[in-house]
């Protein structure tokens with residue numbers, strides 16, 4: 001790599017991150033950047049290049065490998081064409097790369113190649129789209145932003161937009177405003193292009209009288225019952241044909257907007273910038289009538305289907321953003337990442353709408369133009385590339401999640417795509433994972449307020465509860481019946497049985513609304529079938545819990561809820577089993593620690609992970625099984 005190329009690459013990475021790090025300019029993968037430079041090809045000959053942001057990279061976190069080095073002369077040849085379809089263009093962009101392993105360049109690569117400055121920056125800055133979406137004329141926009149700005153009408157991104165700019169006179173300007181889309185700035189240095197970008201956005205901010213964008217405006221009081229929210233999620237999931245997460249954002253700003261009398265008219269006018277349609281659909285759902293929203297979406301698809309590639313099938317008709325006067329701003333998604341993206345875009349869009357309406361009348365792309373983006377072959381290909389996880393869109397509550405078997409279960413559920421709420425007495429449960437799909441609730445599992453907090457968290461953060469795993473339990477010290485301590489007995493029953501009954505009672509109304517049917521798994525024990533001397537409180541309480549689960553299987557089958565049990569034995573990779581305790585117990589039986597660990601028919605060690613796999617299997621599979629017991633004990637002749 002030449003030193004010039006290295007320096008230019010460093011510059012564009014740094015400036016791209018600065019641009020992408022400001023959410024009022026760039027949100028979730030929006031925007032793109034480039035820098036023109038010189039490289040050396042394999043023959044040693046110098047070659048003029050444009051390093052263009054690769055598709056799939058986020059500007060805020062982009063690194064050097066995120067840029068594709070494209071041959072400028074080849075891109076200039078492509079721009080001599082009058083037309084070029086998307087698939088052919090992408091093929092040509094890949095062939096124009098000096099590095100076959102580089103990412104596919106942004107679909108705006110031809111535009112970056114054409115614009116005169118060394119560095120080119122593109123964003124969908126809120127202030128700029130608010131200005132163009134307010135109905136101001138081109139001349140009025142120039143009056144706000146200055147003479148060195150060219151304003152162009154909306155055309156489809158990709159080749160048509162590159163063609164339009166190549167046919168326009170960009171001499172004497174260093175910025176292009178694309179109506180209903182965004183801003184390009186270009187200069188001989190990346191930093192100059194960035195400061196020009198910020199300067200224009202600041203001028204627009206001042207004209208609009210806006211200083212911050214996308215602010216959630218504090219927290220609105222929790223509204224609606226958990227049953228109302230879980231019902232909404234069930235309806236959204238039914239319309240989508242797959243389980244979906246729903247999050248009540250709790251944004252005071254969202255709640256205020258949702259409660260406005262004319263909210264339907266305000267939001268019917270479309271997205272702030274074309275790309276947002278992929279994440280939020282063209283309009284939010286107002287209220288909770290998912291079937292009506294879905295019917296409207298299907299009609300919209302039918303109205304425009306002739307414009308789409310015939311191979312394209314309709315996307316699911318469920319809303320991604322919901323504005324309800326009672327529930328505030330809610331978002332839906334197959335993953336928590338989708339929730340985050342939809343939520344951020346929704347809050348920014350509300351501000352763009354208000355800012356544009358304050359100086360004129362908000363307007364966006366026509367329905368047809370918006371459809372063209374939503375069903376654009378290139379966007380559809382991106383969506384098709386996403387692989388759904390087995391428990392994606394589903395929500396689990398796990399008790400005893402901070403350590404041992406409960407923790408192994410929680411981690412495996414997360415890995416399989418579920419959103420998980422963990423309950424534990426140990427506050428470490430709140431930091432078990434930094435994923436947005438994880439929430440921890442600290443408290444005694446037998447306390448009704450702990451259970452209520454967990455259900456509230458699951459429903460308000462993720463939309464409902466699909467799976468409940470009871471892994472919390474206590475193993476009291478061994479006591480002969482003759483010496484049985486009342487307190488030990490009571491505590492074993494409180495944690496091992498009463499807590500489970502309370503959890504079942506509290507979660508049932510929500511579990512019955514699980515779109516794919518609720519699943520409950522009780523982590524039971526070998527002791528139910530094969531009790532041992534000295535563990536009366538443990539064996540009796542766990543047997544009562546097992547009976548409780550059997551009753552739940554009988555009562556809840558009508559609601560489509562399956563209740564099954566996993567019966568582990570001698571799981572030693574948990575916090576309770578310190579090396580000292582293991583050694584002491586092994587010595588007690590005259591065995592080595594190794595022999596003690598594998599004291600079962602298969603001579604295998606039973607690990608937390610193995611138990612977790614059995615629990616998750618009951619959650620993912622066996623749709624025709626309820627009331628079943630599965631031993632995970634290495635084989636025990638007293639059970640067999």
Ligand SMILES: [Zn+2]
Pocket residue numbers: 031122123124157181182
């Ligand atoms: Zn764009």
